[in-house]
Amino acid sequence: MELARTNPGVISGKSAVPRVDGWTAGAFLIAGLIAMPILAIIALALAPSDDIWHHLASTVLPHYLTTTAALAAGVGLGTLIIGVGTAWLVTMFRFPLRGVFEWALLLPLAVPSYVIAYVYTDILEYAGPLQVALRDFFGWTSRRDYWFPEIRSLGGAIAMMTLVLYPYVYLLARAAFLEQSVCVLEVSRTLGKGPWRSFAQVALPLARPAIVIGLTLVVMETLNDFGTVDFFAVATLTTGIYDVWLNMNSAAGAAQLAVLTLVIVALLIAAERWARRKQRFHHTTPRYRALAITPLSPGRAALALLACLTPVALGFLIPAAQLVGFALDHRPAPGTGRFLDLAANSLLLASITAGLAVVIGLFLAYGVRVSRSHWLPAAIRFASIGYAIPGAVLAVGVVVSLAAWDNAVDAVARASFGFSPGLLLSGTVFAMVFGYLVRFMALSFGAIEASLGKVTPSMDGAARTLGHSPLSVLRRIHLPLLKGSLLTAAILVFVDCMKELPLTLLLRPFNFETLATNVHQLASAELLEQSAPGALAIVAAGILPVIALSRTIRRSRPGQGPLGNRP
Amino acid sequence: MSGFGMEGIVHAFGSQPVIAGASLDVAEGELVCLLGPSGCGKTTLLRLAAGLERLQRGRVVIDGKVVANAADGRHVPPERRRVGLMFQDYALFPHLTLAENIRFGLGRNSAASAFRVEEAMARVGLAPYAQAYPHTLSGGQQQRAALLRVMAPGPRVLLLDEPFSDLDVNRRVQVRESTLDLLKESGAATLMVTHDPEEAMFMADRILVMNAGSIVQSGTPFDIYFHPADAFVAELFGPVNRLPGVVRDRAVETPIGRFEAPGIAEGSPVDVLIRVEGLVVMANGAADGSPPVAARVVSSRLLGRSSHLGLRVPADGGDIALQCRVPGIPPLGPDETVQIKVDRAQAFVFPA
Amino acid sequence: MTLHKSLRTAGILVSAVIGAAAFASQAMAAGEVNLYSFRQPFLIEPMLKEFTRQSGIAVNVVYAENGVLERIKAEGPNSPADIVLTVDIGRLHDLVEAEILQPVKSPVLEANIPAQYRHPDGLWFGLTSRARIVFASKDRVRADEIRSYEDLAAPHMKGRVCSRSGKQDYNISLLASIVAHKGEQAAREWLAGVKANLAQKPQGNDRSQAKAIMEGVCDVALANTYYMGQMLSDKNPEQKDWAQAVRIIFPNQDERGTHVNLSGAALVRGAKNRDNAIKLIEFLSEDVAQKLYAETNVEYPVKAGVALHPLVESWGPFKADAIELAQVAKFRPLAARLVDQVGFDL
Structure with missing residues (x-):
């Protein structure tokens, strides 16, 4: 490595001559805007307030912490096992329906966790079909005759969240496995390790950074979830935040708890980075050979099939079938007269947000690449931590910061032009999109930043010296190479926006409904069945993008071009 | 004057000086090797010549035209310099086939250019791989593809950054010869960076020895070997x-x-x-x-x-x-x- | 799809969004009234439609729960909100505490709404009430076993009580009323007693309490009146079964009366459509709207003389706790702490 390479310029070269770097400034500006709601929450936490800590510490805080830790650990472990295990199976082995599972394993991503919780409660509770069938079969007459696991419990919450969140781990683990050169696995085999030990000692550690990103997303989603834990009466830090906020009437105390959650998340991430600080995960060989797909014996193939079918069935097929059943029974639900409008609102919002998130993520990722500022990556990471904040709390952060902006603009306008424009951004679609961007920046920036590393600085240089302008380089080299991850980012944001609830509820304009708010208003009135069409529409809207996502990942494998060796 | 020259180049990254006053010129058809240990600033010099880095001091002249001048801030962007730069890691585009890679620097116009590409690929034995993707090829094949890609637009100046370092020893000797033929045929002013003195001796019409950001000696391989300017140059050869x-x-x-x-x-x-x-x-x-x-x-x-x-x-x-x-x-x-x-x-x- | 195309499209969409935002913010014209509502829109739609039909005033609604108060506070004098509709006395009290309401002096409201159900200074007005009653198994609970909330904590109910989360608004409100009547210590002891009697960890919603009773998990549970009506009129036959497994008991009829909670309306301090807003609140307190409330939501209208839902009518009159609800609301934060201290939900 020569010096020039340690300091790669991307589009404009870098030099010691200080120049005004518009890109860095722009990236800081955007990161700052996106961080505003988080800063607002921190400001709220620092505001003078009643001391809730003494009360919490002496009563429920230890319980909140242990439940939250158990929930996060349980969901983390569950998603790790399912996500990594299935990713390894579909990447390395041949068994029936493998090609279908490649994409089908992602389907639960489209199911909101609050919906799956409702659905399974309905199926598994005492009066549900399963227990009824068991009672009929065994001749039991009441609950006291037998034991059945309680779905509304910590275990139930872990199971529900695992089922809908494991696709994040699957997604990233699979992409990482596909990127690994088979050479490193073969080296391991020749060094006397069996296929399983090669997996555990080579493939898994190599995929670790990707898996950790997936797990981080999972844990952040787990921590920000309120719907499921509330419904299952599991007292976590998040339910505590709501309680302190709404029942003890201490928004500041709630913000303090939220900041505590953020600190825990930040520490976890830092600890993981520290633990692998000395390892490098670059591929040491530039040459790839197609992974040899190992055929399995019939018995093992059946096991592999079962291992992949179970999460898909539990996380998608069963809930979807149940929703279809509900929807057929309850077509004319109240408030669904404008059902197409709701769907259009949801789709439009999710699409706009996904597009913007990609553009902004791309801009920030380039900012990090071009900029010499060490503060920029830190600023962006801070701005993308909104993903770990419970939605309603983040919503308040967004409301507070946008209203502050609006009122400032209003004051200036009144002082200088003598008229009041009122609140320009608050309570508009813009506010919603902004809120979504704040919430989902972690998804889009993370996905894009990771893949930008694949475009080496010398590729830029080669393209430039071959007569292509910076714009042309972007178009002909970067975008084709980043296409997969841009699409991944867009789809993750899209699917998450479709499901998003607390921000949508609080930030929307008057008379504006989406599928998610429709589902919520019916479900919160305890009209579960009538919320099914909306829930089903959310799930359906997620299916096609999720399938597209799987195809993208498959193509991301080096050698999967038109003439590459397709397994 | 045809060919290419760099005058009074001084460059630093932050507070770290990289090039401490270097001047060189390469005549049309001449192959000059820039020889020196890793980290002596050779690659930076190439990047400055190609326009990938902005000059801090000095100027770059191609075919008698000043393409970069730190004094007046002139900086012709790399895509307009007609300079070919071949990277040490080849920097082949993974999403393009070999043929697409090689055609990348050509305008969209002529069918003639397509013909020339095929001809050239056939000459270096790459014809069967025209539709293959770079990572499926051996290192030698990738090297040839990268070289063809650089030469396809017919640049007036060729800059090669350690073009053989990723090849194994036997392969290297073989590839050197075919590369030399191609380079000589092109008639471009060629500046090649290497840290391997034998390679420099083999390829170069003239060798520039570089140390710690300065060019310490310039001469024919014979001069450099038998009349080293200092102990550093003498010790380069073993x-x-x-x-x-x-x-x-x-x-x-x-x-x-x-x-x-x-x-x-x-x-x-x-x-x-x-x-x-x-x-x-x-x-x-x-x-x-x-x-x-x-x-x-x-x-x-x-x-x-x-x-x-x-x-x-x-x-x-x-x-x-x-x-x-x-x-x-x-x-x-x-x-x-x-x-x-x-x-x-x-x-x-x-x-x- | 090529990416640069989609990027270009995204660019156009950005402009469109900002344009739409500007447009939306100018849409506040005359002849409107803007609601921030804690209540699901489909439950108030009939009343609002009727109001618009009669008055020609358009009603705009944002339905949200958590954060509405913070939103109004943050928006300040520029807030577009005119009225807040809530479904719980606690929320009304929070709005008062946050000082974002303005008093209304209206003879119509004062005539229609009993003093107990409105703020002394006219900062909020109750529109409907619901009683916190006991669902009891038709088969397994004798008439004399549960006569009061206090009986839920009595030793003979050991292992027979179900509850949703103690932190749930209606339970907090009930507990706050007990604090108001009998003091913190008595309330804590009562709550601990109920906890000791629980058949399972607090969970689910009001309907699932009925379900649990039907399933034999427990014999009694606390619930709001209107859920009974909603379950009985639900299209799902299952829910009718749940409802039919239980009978309802109005507790404490011989003494202070059954705890009631309110849904209500309040006028926002900076309301731009103040006159329209008062018109709407008045309309909601009048016979037409009160009757619709009674019919669609199976709630008790606050206005005397309005016909009840037949089902509600069939339960007969009951004695409601007459304590001023503003007093009860003050004890809500304390009630929430008591729930933590007793470890009710754990």
Whole structure:
């Protein structure tokens, strides 16, 4: 490595001559805007307030912490096992329906966790079909005759969240496995390790950074979830935040708890980075050979099939079938007269947000690449931590910061032009999109930043010296190479926006409904069945993008071009 | 003037100086090698020439036109310089086929260019891989593809950054020759960066030796090898025997003989550098000219085409250790005594 | 799809969004009234439609729960909100505490709404009430076993009580009323007693309490009146079964009365459509709207003389706790702490 390479310029070269770097400034500006709601929450936490800590510490805080830790650990472990295990199976082995599972394993991503919780409660509770069938079969007459696991419990919450969140781990683990050169696995085999030990000692550690990103997303989603834990009466830090906020009437105390959650998340991430600080995960060989797909014996193939079918069935097929059943029974639900409008609102919002998130993520990722500022990556990471904040709390952060902006603009306008424009951004679609961007920046920036590393600085240089302008380089080299991850980012944001609830509820304009708010208003009135069409529409809207996502990942494998060796 | 030149280049990354005043020129059709150890600023010089870095001081001239000038801020962007730059890692685009990669620098226009690409690929044996993706090819194939890609637009100036370093040794020799043919044919002014002196000797019409951001010597391979400007240049070509001494009567006396030290002040300390191949073992003590010196063999190893001898020569302050390289099988075993003499063309005296 | 195309599209969409935002913010014209509602829109739609039909005033609604108060506070004098509709006395109290309401002096409201159900200074007005009653198994609970909330904590109910989360608004409100009547210590002891009697960890919603009773998990549970009506009129036959497994008991009829909670309306301090807003609140307190509330939501209208839902009518009159609800609301934070201290939900 020569010096020039340690300091790669991307589009404009870098030099010691200080120049005004518009890109860095722009990236800081955007990161700052996106961080505003988080800063607002921190400001709220620092505001003078009643001391809730003494009360919490002496009563429920230890319980909140242990439940939250158990929930996060349980969901983390569950998603790790399912996500990594299935990713390894579909990447390395041949068994029936493998090609279908490649994409089908992602389907639960489209199911909101609050919906799956409702659905399974309905199926598994005492009066549900399963227990009824068991009672009929065994001749039991009441609950006291037998034991059945309680779905509304910590275990139930872990199971529900695992089922809908494991696709994040699957997604990233699979992409990482596909990127690994088979050479490193073969080296391991020749060094006397069996296929399983090669997996555990080579493939898994190599995929670790990707898996950790997936797990981080999972844990952040787990921590920000309120719907499921509330419904299952599991007292976590998040339910505590709501309680302190709404029942003890201490928004500041709630913000303090939220900041505590953020600190825990930040520490976890830092600890993981520290633990692998000395390892490098670059591929040491530039040459790839197609992974040899190992055929399995019939018995093992059946096991592999079962291992992949179970999460898909539990996380998608069963809930979807149940929703279809509900929807057929309850077509004319109240408030669904404008059902197409709701769907259009949801789709439009999710699409706009996904597009913007990609553009902004791309801009920030380039900012990090071009900029010499060490503060920029830190600023962006801070701005993308909104993903770990419970939605309603983040919503308040967004409301507070946008209203502050609006009122400032209003004051200036009144002082200088003598008229009041009122609140320009608050309570508009813009506010919603902004809120979504704040919430989902972690998804889009993370996905894009990771893949930008694949475009080496010398590729830029080669393209430039071959007569292509910076714009042309972007178009002909970067975008084709980043296409997969841009699409991944867009789809993750899209699917998450479709499901998003607390921000949508609080930030929307008057008379504006989406599928998610429709589902919520019916479900919160305890009209579960009538919320099914909306829930089903959310799930359906997620299916096609999720399938597209799987195809993208498959193509991301080096050698999967038109003439590459397709397994 | 056709060809290309860089004048008075000074460059730093932050507070770290990289190039401390370098000037060079390469004539049309000439192949100049920039030789130096890793981190001496060679690659930066190439990037400056290509326009990938902005000049901080100095100017770059291509075909008589100033394309970059730090003084007036002129900076023709890389895509308009007609400079081809081949990267050490080849930087082939993974999402494009070989043919698409090679055609990347050509305008969309002519069918003629497509024809030329196919012809060129056929010539270097890449025709069967036109539709393959880069990562499916061997290193040698990737290297040729990268070279073709650089040359396809017919650049006036070619810059090659360690073009053979990713190849294994045998492959390298073979690829060098075919590359040299292609380069010579193109008639472009070529500047090639390498840290391998043998490679530089093989390829170059002229060698520029670079050290710590400065060009320390420029000359033909012969000049550089037989008239190194300093100890650094002399040592580039492999291990040397270093004998310290002091200049007396315009010469320096060593245990193995007296060496002229023209132009070095009387009484100043110097080093006599003798290449390992510059020590000649005399068959049966036969002398010609300068008197031979007796040496005891300490070790002898066969290296293949040549052998390596470790020697000891008695001197006032104790024995001095010498090493030398002789063709063929080692003539002697340990503890035997031989007569050696110095090939004066391979011995140099530099101020210490 | 090529990416640069989609990027270009995204660019156009950005402009469109900002344009739409500007447009939306100017849409506040005359002849409107803007609601921030804690209540699901489909439950108030009939009343609002009727109001618009009669008055020609358009009603705009944002339905949200958590954060509405913070939103109004943050928006400040520029807030577009005119009225807040809530479904719980606690929320009304929070709005008062946050000082974002303005008093309304209206003879119509004062005539229609009993003093107990409105703020002394006219900062909020109750529109409907619901009683916190006991669902009891028709088969397994004798009439004399549960006569009061206090009986839920009595030793003979050991292992027979179900509850949703103690932190749920209606339970907090009930507990706050007990604090108001009997003091903190008595309330804590009562809550601990109920906890000791629980058949399972607090969970689910009001309907699932009925379900649990039907399933034999427990014999009694606390619930709001209107859920009974909603379950009985639900299209799902299952829910009718749940409802039919239980009978309802109005507790404490011989003494202070059954705890009631309110849904209500309040006028926002900076309301731009103040006159329209008062018109709407008045309309909601009048016979037409009160009757619709009674019919669609199976709640008790606050206005005397309005016909009840037949089902509600069939339960007969009951004695409601007459304590001023503003007093009860003050004890809500304390009640929430008591729930933590007793470890009710754990």
